[in-house]
Amino acid sequence: MADRTARTARQAAGPGGGGRAARAADPEHAHLIRYGGAFAQFVVERAAGSWLETEDGRRILDFTSGQMCATLGHGHPAIAEAIQRASGQVVHLFSGFLARDVIELARELMAMLPGPLTRAMFLSTGGEANEAALRLAKLHTGGHEVLAFAGSWHGMTAGAASSTYSAGRRGYGPALPGTMALPTPNPYRCPIAHCRDRCDLTCLEAGIALTDAQSVGAPAAAIIEPILSAGGIVPLPDGYLARLKRHCEQRGMLLIIDEAQTALGRAGAMFAFEQHDVVPDLLTLSKTLGGGLPLSATITTDEIESDAVAKGFLHFTSHVSDPLPAAVGRAVLSTVIAEDLALRATSIGARLRAGLAELHDRHEGIGDVRGAGLMLGLDLVRDRDTREPDERYGTAVTGRCLELGLSLNIVKFAGLGSVLRIAPPLTVSPGEIDLGLQILDQALTDCRR
Numbered sequence: 135m136a137d138r139t140a141r142t143a144r145q146a147a148g149p150g151g152g153g154r155a156a157r158a159a160d161p162e163h164a165h166l167i168r169y170g171g172a173f174a175q176f177v178v179e180r181a182a183g184s185w186l187e188t189e190d191g192r193r194i195l196d197f198t199s200g201q202m203c204a205t206l207g208h209g210h211p212a213i214a215e216a217i218q219r220a221s222g223q224v225v226h227l228f229s230g231f232l233a234r235d236v237i238e239l240a241r242e243l244m245a246m247l248p249g250p251l252t253r254a255m256f257l258s259t260g261g262e263a264n265e266a267a268l269r270l271a272k273l274h275t276g277g278h279e280v281l282a283f284a285g286s287w288h289g290m291t292a293g294a295a296s297s298t299y300s301a302g303r304r305g306y307g308p309a310l311p312g313t314m315a316l317p318t319p320n321p322y323r324c325p326i327a328h329c330r331d332r333c334d335l336t337c338l339e340a341g342i343a344l345t346d347a348q349s350v351g352a353p354a355a356a357i358i359e360p361i362l363s364a365g366g367i368v369p370l371p372d373g374y375l376a377r378l379k380r381h382c383e384q385r386g387m388l389l390i391i392d393e394a395q396t397a398l399g400r401a402g403a404m405f406a407f408e409q410h411d412v413v414p415d416l417l418t419l420s421k422t423l424g425g426g427l428p429l430s431a432t433i434t435t436d437e438i439e440s441d442a443v444a445k446g447f448l449h450f451t452s453h454v455s456d457p458l459p460a461a462v463g464r465a466v467l468s469t470v471i472a473e474d475l476a477l478r479a480t481s482i483g484a485r486l487r488a489g490l491a492e493l494h495d496r497h498e499g500i501g502d503v504r505g506a507g508l509m510l511g512l513d514l515v516r517d518r519d520t521r522e523p524d525e526r527y528g529t530a531v532t533g534r535c536l537e538l539g540l541s542l543n544i545v546k547f548a549g550l551g552s553v554l555r556i557a558p559p560l561t562v563s564p565g566e567i568d569l570g571l572q573i574l575d576q577a578l579t580d581c582r583r
């Protein structure tokens with residue numbers, strides 16, 4: 135039993151959670167490369183709404199929305215219909231040919247975005263969309279220096295990975311020259327030991343002074359998540375994004391906002407950047423745009439696009455502008471609007487947050503509850519005064535949750551390993567939220583020291 139609990143806990147820990155034990159492969163996985171710790175010991179047979187069902191008949195409540203993509207829940211009929219329609223029409227084309235769904239998806243997205251953002255290209259993953267954004271920024275500015283948070287995650291392709299500081303940097307050779315880190319503005323764990331619970335933006339000023347000192351005079355971009363996810367569910371403090379944008383403008387850098395996880399309702403708005411009154415020069419969408427299928431978008435202004443094209447911009451991939459995922463993207467957009475999922479994320483998110491606050495009152499091991507909409511985090515601590523992260527508790531709680539039928543992630547990329555990320559589909563029912571809270575309560579109690 136102890137072995138099984140430990141194994142389940144490692145599974146629940148997710149990428150990076152396997153450690154040494156990941157070497158003891160299950161014979162069933164003998165022909166798979168282990169890309170992020172151990173695989174789960176069950177096989178998922180089907181998924182519907184907020185639920186997964188395993189081959190051996192277990193039902194698991196999915197509070198990770200798959201890999202943060204299934205905001206409409208699993209098996210939403212609008213997505214199934216779009217796949218069926220597109221597969222009967224056209225799935226894939228020569229990359230220079232366009233299908234109607236691609237043109238319409240771009241038009242529909244631009245109708246939802248503020249004026250300066252007028253042009254999109256559609257790719258497959260978040261890493262690819264960020265790669266394209268970085269290449270556009272470099273070509274447009276002529277620079278190559280890129281700032282990103284020390285707790286960032288922007289993808290696994292070389293450019294995106296060079297600006298991913300939360301994990302995966304060691305052992306792969308040099309990152310791209312010119313990549314530099316800014317302190318993650320987490321008021322619960324001030325990165326420069328200056329504030330406590332209220333960020334006064336000193337970490338931004340300190341970070342900019344440091345990156346200015348390192349610069350060789352070739353600034354290109356800052357790439358930023360509006361709520362750091364892998365970095366520990368950290369919403370940007372009030373005023374941070376506007377101040378950063380000013381710093382970018384003063385230095386001739388473009389601001390890239392990466393809304394892989396936050397766009398299309400998750401944070402309680404259609405786009406999280408709207409909550410900061412700042413319009414980026416480049417916006418990237420991915421996970422939530424495809425609702426579980428590989429679809430991403432790089433979006434920018436007419437000015438940047440025309441300049442880059444005049445300079446010979448090339449980003450030709452096998453699946454750029456693929457029709458089938460574009461059809462799915464259109465179904466996702468229309469469903470998010472028709473079902474008012476941003477508002478739903480706010481109202482159901484308030485129910486979840488109130489439940490988590492109540493758990494905070496009763497469980498000393500919960501130091502902080504934070505996030506927005508239906509993207510919430512619990513920061514687990516050994517001691518509420520010192521705020522020392524409690525990685526052991528986090529791993530045990532996620533493992534116990536999984537045994538009890540609730541899947542949630544521990545965010546361990548920032549080296550802290552103590553933040554539980556709680557992000558059910560936006561279509562989750564109030565009853566499912568209550569059940570998830572009940573299981574979490576039980577797991578927090580069972581795993582208490």
Ligand SMILES: Cc1ncc(COP(=O)(O)O)c(C=O)c1O
Binds near residue numbers: 287394395
């Ligand atoms: C904010 C953010 N950007 C980019 C990515 C990379 O997306 P993908 O894994 O689709 O390449 C992720 C993945 O977790 C992410 O969280």
